[in-house]
Amino acid sequence: MIEGIDLEDEEDVCNGETEQEKQSEPEQADLIGLGYQTIYNTLQQHNEEIVSDVQVIVQELRRINLLRAELWAGVLGHRYTDITRKFNQLSIEIKRVNSNLTLSHEEKLN
Numbered sequence: 001m002i003e004g005i006d007l008e009d010e011e012d013v014c015n016g017e018t019e020q021e022k023q024s025e026p027e028q029a030d031l032i033g034l035g036y037q038t039i040y041n042t043l044q045q046h047n048e049e050i051v052s053d054v055q056v057i058v059q060e061l062r063r064i065n066l067l068r069a070e071l072w073a074g075v076l077g078h079r080y081t082d083i084t085r086k087f088n089q090l091s092i093e094i095k096r097v098n099s100n101l102t103l104s105h106e107e108k109l110n
Helices: 007-015 019-046 048-099 107-110
Strands: none
Touching: 019 048
16 A cells, blocks of 8 residues: 555556456356356257267367377477477587687688
8 A cells, every 4th residue: 555545456447447347257157157057958958969969079079179289299399309409419510610720700600
C-alpha cells in the first residue's frame, strides 16, 4: 500500500478486471459445464450407441495426437543431438583455422 492506495486494486484496474468479473468467471465455467452435461445427457438418452462411438473416436484422436507429439519429441531430440555434434565440429575447425600460422587474416575469414 502506497499513500492509501492498495496496489492489488491498482493492478486489477490496469488489467481491466473488476471484482465482479473475477467472481463471475468460475460461475461462467460452471454454467458452461452444466450446459455440456445437459447436451450430453440429452444425446445419450436419444442414442446411447452414437454417443459411445463418438467417445471412442475422441479417445482415439487423443491417443493419435499423443503419439504424434511423442514422435516430434523424438525427432527434435535426434536433431538436437545432430546439431550439437556439428556445432562442436565447427568449433574445433574454427580453432584449427585460427591457430594455423601459415594463413593470413583475410584467408582465415574466408
